[in-house]
Amino acid sequence: MGRVPLPRRFRLFTALIASALLALLVTGTASAIQPGGITDEARKMNDLFWIVTIAGLVVFVLVAAALVYALFRYRRTNDELPPQFHGGGAIEMAMVGVPVLIVIGLFTISMITLVEIDDPAEDDALTIEVTGFQFSWQFAYDLSDLGTNTDPNAEGTIAVIGTPANDPVLYMPVDEPVEFKLISNDVIHSFYVRDFLYKLDLIPGRENKFTVTARELGDFQAQCAELCGTDHALMRFVVRVVERDEFDAWVADEAARQLGEGARVSTSGTQGD
């Protein structure tokens, strides 16, 4: 080390690169947008996110440090030919072995999380049927399928239908599993609620389902995540998580408004335009 002083320009240059890398690290970790999430499932995914992130940061820091060290330590200082080393068995085995161990570890943890979040809802859980269309959403609630302690013999369906200019609001109760059924009759859309840390596609000819249990009250912005045409960017909606009482009151109001006046809303085939 330190056989000859570094040329000035070289020092400037490496300082620049080093600071750029450092800035990357600092912004990456310090600003650290917490994925967070408001559902049981999201919190498990958040944990997995941090495991992957920590593993990734360890790998990055080790490799980047080795790289920067090598560039300083082995910079050309004379015209001598360095030892011509081609590699060897043991080191090459380690080159394969270390990544294998890392990825098998991460894979195992991922699968555990996947199994945990992928538990289907009970039959009597509240079901919301989501229909995506160009370019908004319909959220339909079958009154006979509003969750435990509700009347399984109630008749009728209420629905919220949005437009690109008017984001629909999806009401759901807190602290209980809610099942989403996703359908589309035109093109592929994707039901993406950022704070669920989850998305699932709405695919013509197919019904996709998932279940979450929300743990936080409030309004959460959401939008379509699969390119679906001109106004894809305006296909937004709001998820409003409320207490069960408030949810029941909202359902009663809507049922009175939509069904009481004879304006029964169809649950399928509704087009936005």
Add this chain to the structure above:
Amino acid sequence: MATVAVPQLSGYRRPAVLEWITTVDHKRLGILYLYFTLFFFAVGGILALLVRTQLAVADNSFVGNDAYNQIFTMHASAMLFLFIIPVWAGFGNYLVPLQIGAADMAFPRINALSFWMLPPAGILMFAGFIVDGGAADGGWTAYSPLAQQTGVGMDMWIIAVIVLGMSSTIGAANFLVTMFRMRAPGMTMFRMPIFCWTMLVTALLQLLATPVLAAALVMLFIDRNYGGQFFDPNGGGNVVLWQNVFWFYSHPAVYIMILPGMGIVSEILPVFSRKPLFGYKAFVFATIGIGGLGFSVWAHHMFTTGSVLLPFFGFMTFMIGVPTGVKIFNWLGTLWGGSISFPTPMLFALGFVSMFLIGGINGTYSAAVPVDFALHDTYFVVAHIHYVLFGGSVFAVFGGLYYWFPKIWGRKLDDRLGKLQFVLMFVGFNVAFFPMHMLGLDGMPRRIAVYAESTGWEALNMLSTGGAFLIAVSMIPFLIAVVMAFMRPKDQPNDPWEGNTLEWATTSPPPDYNFDSLPPVRSERPLFDARHNGEGH
């Protein structure tokens, strides 16, 4: 040097334009490929600046929603199909015959055909902008049924991509035959330059995967124009089928887009470290491994469709990280204990290694299936693909240009301007694309033309746009360096960098027939051996 009398051209020469149009010389075709692809790199770059301008502020109305969809679709189509994939064919055309000590490609006329299919395809694809309904606007992924809805520009796009696929398929066959049959005496497969190895695996991927894409595109064309219903559930078709077939090509295509870049970096690092590539055979097997595993990970683009065998594709996606990790060790081991100098090509190669490292790490997020549920189709994925294809491939393209410019054009690009370009591009690249990780985590989906101010995404988007323009600025020193180089005489020696491989054994630029004589090939570094009298092994 030459002891054999070579027949010389007599007085008659055809006009230069005709010479270039009718040429079957691999070097001239390689140069044509480079001009063509760099032109579309500029076009795709301008489209990218339009995208970034639109996204710089919230609720922007710089371009309309329809125009935006066309712009980002054509940005990706130009960059992938008209730049990155054929630019490697350009480097490969020029370098593979030289590196294996051959006089030309195996099928020179087919080689010319491969190239001349590109310009009509490029024109056809971009002519979409002037037809009714505009250019293709369904994303470069052209997901059905959305791709059934758009105008005739989409049909033009489909035909263009089929033609480009035919070009790369026959080009791949040409590369394979050339490398299998025309290597210089003494050059066993395991003495072949590492760039040739990466071209070989790339050609295999192209040969096996591209016809699958062609089949999918033909089905889509029939669906659109003749009521085929391959992808229409109302007619018994399957929407997800398109994605399966499309990604069966398009994931291997990502390796088609990066492997030759790894090859270029693996040529540059040893030369400027004055050491052999660390673990040559491990590198070759890792390349083959990436090629093989590349065919078993396509459905990781489809985790959120709900119709994918998640554990299998999650596992295979993690596994492909292993050969990728091996390559990082190859490059570190090459630098370790070397005698490293830092001319421009080396800087771009090191830029590749560091940015590709990030592109590998942020790719593991998508392999972890539950994390992919959150990040899929967000800007996180946009960040990932650009760390691989820009931080990786584009840095390798410029590294390769600075490295082989003296060989191809007999002149050297100015080193100070090169370093300036590198610094601007490196900083601009990270400013443009690193914030996209945060935007993706914060829920910004890709392919949206506008976002509301209430999302809070504006500051990071503005930053990213600034970075994109800095990348554009970084092209200025490059262009100046090119102009300056062409104003100087051809003064480059055979081997300005102390290279290892056979292309440095001939003049710069090489004669039509490439070599007067070849040095003996006793290792993967015949020129190193010649310089050091075979010692050092």
